[in-house]
Amino acid sequence: MNPVKELEKHGQAVWLDFLARGFIAKGDLKQLIETDGVKGVTSNPAIFEKAIGSSDEYDAPVGKALKRGDRTVAELFEKLAVEDIQNAADVLHPVYNRLKGQDGFVSLEVSPYLANDTKGTVAEARHLWKDVDRKNLMIKVPATPEGLPAIEQLIGEGISVNITLLFAQQVYREVAEAYLAGLEKYVAGGGDPSHVASVASFFVSRIDTMVDKQLDEKIARANDPSEKERLAALKGKVAIANAKLAYQDYKRLYAGPRWEKLAAKGAKPQRLLWASTGTKNKDYSDVLYVEELIGPNTINTVPPATLDAFRDHGKLRDSLEENVEEAKAVLEELARSGISLDAITEELVKDGVKQFADAADKLYGAVASKRATVLGNAVNRQQLGLGDGLGKAVTKATEEWRASARIRRLWQRDKSVWTGTDEDKWLGWLDSAAQADVADYADYANKVKGQNFSDAVVLGMGGSSLGPEVLSETYARKAGFPKLHVLDSTDPAQVRAMEQQIDIANTVFIVSSKSGGTTEPNAMKDYFYDRVAKAVGPSVRTGHRFIAVTDPGSSLEKAAKKLNYARIFHGEPSIGGRYSVLSPFGLVPAATAGIDVGSFIGHALTMIRSCGPDVPPHENPGVQLGLAMGLAGLEGRDKVTIFSSKKIADFGAWAEQLIAESTGKEGKGLIPIEGEPLNDHSVYGNDRFFIDIRTEGEADAVHDGMLSALEKAGHPVVRILMKSIEHLGQEFFRFEMATAVAGAVLGINPFDQPDVEAAKIKTRELTAAFEKTGALPPEQPVVSTAEADLYTDESNAAALRAAGANGDLGSWIKAHLSRSQAGDYVALLGYIERDKATIGALQKMRVAVLEKRHVATAAEFGPRFLHSTGQAYKGGPDSGVFLQITADDAKDLPVPGQKASFGVIKAAQARGDFDVLTERGRRALRVHLKGGLKKGLAALNAAISEALN
Missing domain, CATH: 3.40.50.10490 (Glucose-6-phosphate isomerase like protein; domain 1)
Known part of the structure; x- marks a missing residue:
């Protein structure tokens, strides 16, 4: 006799709380179905994290997925998970067919980050349901206050749901109500409820773990031996008593006129599923939560070790309805002891959400690590040499950022990441690259090329000029395109020198100003418009030599329309100038100069994905650099000294503006030091934080030796190695993210410039x-x-x-x-x-x-x-x-x-x-x-x- 298989004679199905690709591919799941009568599989972030993070069996699938194009860590995980779920569902499909849809399900969880987000849960559940595309799928939704309306909504749409993180009897009744209400909506809309399935995953062992802890504390404080004995008698009893009474609710809920009406239409009852049935207390039987919860129309989802144990020595009996009155007495006795089961179950839901989120962080970290390994030097490499003190501070802050979901909150535009003022209004730079209309830039570039301009001059200041200046200094002139220049000065000699460098009659001018009211670009615009007018004639032709890049509705836009500019590109008002290089303020000059905007943006997106909301802080290069910079600043190492190699020598001037203007305020901040040549370590004080950035192929043994000497002398040194100048867009975003993170560490708003x-x-x-x-x-x-x-x-x-x-x-x-x-x-x-x-x-x-x-x-x-x-x-x-x-x-x-x-x-x-x-x-x-x-x-x-x- 196989006790596991014999459970079906007692009306109970066994599901396996485990999933891994090799487990399915090698036939292990199929064998359990055949030998043990396993009828379902559940998954969760912790299960996937163990499968992906602790083996190499996902390395090849990750590589295969990325060969078709880079994707975010969340998208990459989802692809892996969907494939695993589909494969498991296919193995279980014969069970589903044989039992006419009564069993044979595989469960896939919505992101635990959405546990308190009804709309987000519904949207992701719909998405996963469509992507997996298997009738024997259940979407797991937590029984949080925000999860309950999502359950009703999804059932009402005909999506099968596994309700997870369910601990309290009252919440179970609310879950059953959500299921019934959802079925009624589905039937009212003409749906066939026979295709809808649901289980309510009632967690068991975690309750005893928390109750026993409180009982032990009371026992330790009790003086009366009989009191100690009374309290000790409750240990290991509460979770089972709680589950037995929930089962009594189940029988009442799925009886009577309301249910009979739905059942007549073909609806199936929402079965109770006993979850968290692996024994955590070694003093208890390793099959306790299987043996004591056997009953008809229920499911027990067990981890592999518990399955093996029950197969070996499990005892069978219809235990679920034994001693129901005793179960009530156990809970009454617990209440008399001063322990609130309601408070415990409420805390367990919160803790369960946190544990699943923690597991998701580990999971995404594992996927991020594999993605980085596969991409190799397609992602610019970063090495932090921070020393013990600063290194430990960064490690501690990394965990604090992870535990408080700070990187996800940053991407969600949560201004409380910083000072809670108006930071949420200045975060358009996060997705400016992803929203770039690459086809439009390509079309514009072809038109520029067709004009045979000899020169292009950006007239701007700060964020409008420094990004384009890096591009003009870094990229060689492209054949057929104008040579790109930047003018950001009111010095008469410098203005005159620019005029002498170019062929006025054969130059396109890019007037770049967010507000349109900045003094310098307006003076330069007026000057060169006058010069062009004298060189080419009528004003209509003059205007056609000018391009405007400005925010919608600005005074520059009005002037550009009046003067018949060839093109007006609109900036995004929620992007500050110094964060604008991956927006039209950087991309228009790039396209004008013939730089392939599609490729430039594509490389930038690789770094953006590496710094995304789904990449935990320890694997997130932008967060790591930002934490290091910010914490170094707090320790007095506030002189961020940037060394840029010859090929990207001008990058530091852009980074300098970003760091200084973002962080230097309220008497705090980082002072960027750019252009200072690398010197002997003895000339530097303890106020330095060094960043060295170069491209592959620019190896310099002397330079490397001096950097190593700095690190050996106790200075923090960050080394960034770019694959090539084509990967420059990655560094623009890395430094933007790092600066925003450093601002949070310093406790300032990195998006204003009050001084x-x-x-x-x-x-x-x-x-x-x-x-x-x-x-x-x-x-x-x-x-x-x-x-x-x-x-x-x-x-x-x-x-x-x-x-x-x-x-x-x-x-x-x-x-x-x-x-x-x-x-x-x-x-x-x-x-x-x-x-x-x-x-x-x-x-x-x-x-x-x-x-x-x-x-x-x-x-x-x-x-x-x-x-x-x-x-x-x-x-x-x-x-x-x-x-x-x-x-x-x-x-x-x-x-x-x-x-x-x-x-x-x-x-x-x-x-x-x-x-x-x-x-x-x-x-x-x-x-x-x-x-x-x-x-x-x-x-x-x-x-x-x-x-x-």
Whole structure:
């Protein structure tokens, strides 16, 4: 006699609580059906996690699935799960047919993340029902308050449901009501209820585990031996008593006129299924929850070990209706003891949802790991060398993020991930790449190619210019397409230099501004529109040389329509400028330059999937980098120092803006250090966090050795290796996600820029004064030397004089640089033409400061940095020592239709910026060079060298 098979003589079906691909493929399930009379299979995230995560039998299916195209981790798991469920359903289909649909089912669970989401549960259940496409499927839905209406809805649509996480008798009655109401709706709509099946999975052993724990605590506190004995007598009895009474409810619910009416139409009763029947307490029989719950029209779903045990030594009897009065007495005695079964079952539902979500996290982590292995270097690699302290902090935070579902909440636009203000309104960047109309970009690119333009110039600032600049500096010119340039300056010499580089009559201009009201692009637009008009003639033809990228309804859109621009591309208002590179603000310039937008987006999507809501934090590269950056910042390592290899040398300028403008506020933040050459580890303080990014094939043994030395010296070092420049889109998204995560760690809103506006207001005040009087308001230097005039406020001047500043430039520079201490940074802010010579001059100065003062350094050019690091300089930590560099323009340049020239606008921006720095109490000194820019920079360099020596 086989006790398992003999259970069917008692009216009970056995289902197996286990599923794995090899188990089905090798015929093990078929054998259990034949030898043990197994009539069903259940699955859950924990079962799939063990199957997928602890073996290699899914490696080949994962590889096969990905050969047909990359997909999200959730989609990849679903494909594997659906195949397994289909295969199991097919093996059980003869049972289903033989028993005329009374049994032979396989259960598949909706995502446990949807346990408290009625609409989400219904939508996923419908989707899974359609995808599996097997009549003997049941969709598992939890018996949560949100799950109950979903059960009624799904049954009402003719979808068979397995209700899971059911512990309480009252909730069971509500589940039965949902089933009956659903059947009535289905019948009323003309459905045949004979095709609808359902089971109510009533959990058993978990109740005893929790009750016994509370009983043990009471026994330990009890003084009366008889009280101890009374309490001990309840151990191991409550779960079975609870189940027996639920079965009595079952018999009442599926009798009487209401049920008879449905039964006459062919409806089947919703059977009770005993779940969680593996014994957890070793003091109890390993077949306790099978032997004590045998009865007609029920199911026992057992794990393989319990099945084997019952086959070996199980005892058969109709136990389910034995001692029903005693079962009532057990529960009454439990209540008298002061233990609330209702509270326990309520807690068990919450705990069950959490356990299944935890198992799903492990499951998705296992799938993510296999996906990453199969994709290999198709996903840019990231290696974190964080050391013990920071490494442990990241590990701890990773688990906190996982347990609080923070990455899923981020993707759900939950503003409580950050400060709970308006962050939910600025998360369009999460799916901007997925929503890109690749076909439209390709069509647009072909039209550009057909025009035979020699050049394309992006006129923009900050997020509108820095992403396109990376593309222009990284990608070689494409045959048949214009050469891509970017202009993001009001410096007259720089504007003139751009004009001289291009063929005005054969250039397309991309005017890029979210709001349309930004000063710099508007001035540049007016200037070049005038130049094009003079070169090509009538205004209609002029407008056709211009493209607008702007948010809907902006002033730029209105101007573009008025001037007959060739095309207007709309940005997404919920994407801030610095997060916009994977939106039209980056993709329009890319398409104009002939970069394959489809391929670019395709590579970006690979990283987006790797950072998706279904990828747990420990496998999520964007989250890992963000946690490391944010936690390092909290530990004082707030100088995020970025080294970019030659092929992607300009990437750091884009990342710099993203990090600084997103995190530098409220006196907190990360200060990105970009363009500083890698130096000996001895020159760096303990305020550094290093990121090294390069492409394959750019190996540099010396560079690698210096990085290793940094890591050995205790500095955190992140290494990112890109397959090629074609994978650049992946890094745009990785850094966007990391910055958003770092913002959450720092406790700030990473999507606003409160201190950028302050400099804009000052600039507008100064230019307005110029429009009225024809001159900027006068200003008085604190000292005037042959080389320069120096400006600062009274507080800074007093501090500098006290530090030794007197009548010569060198003394002021020395006093100013001496104010930089450990943990500070020195920023050179040049409102001068940005060209090879000036970049080299500022680099020489910053390296000297780094090597002598051992502090982080920045070399920035205005006004472009106002839309970038300017936010962090004013709103971030007060650790900056600022040296602003200005000079008279050798030759100014008028802006058509304005009194203020480019030179005046630039001067107003420099002064406005400096005024805000001093008003915020920053250590700031402005040096206005004399005698021409080249001579002035040489004099300043000499003064810095003297000061440092």
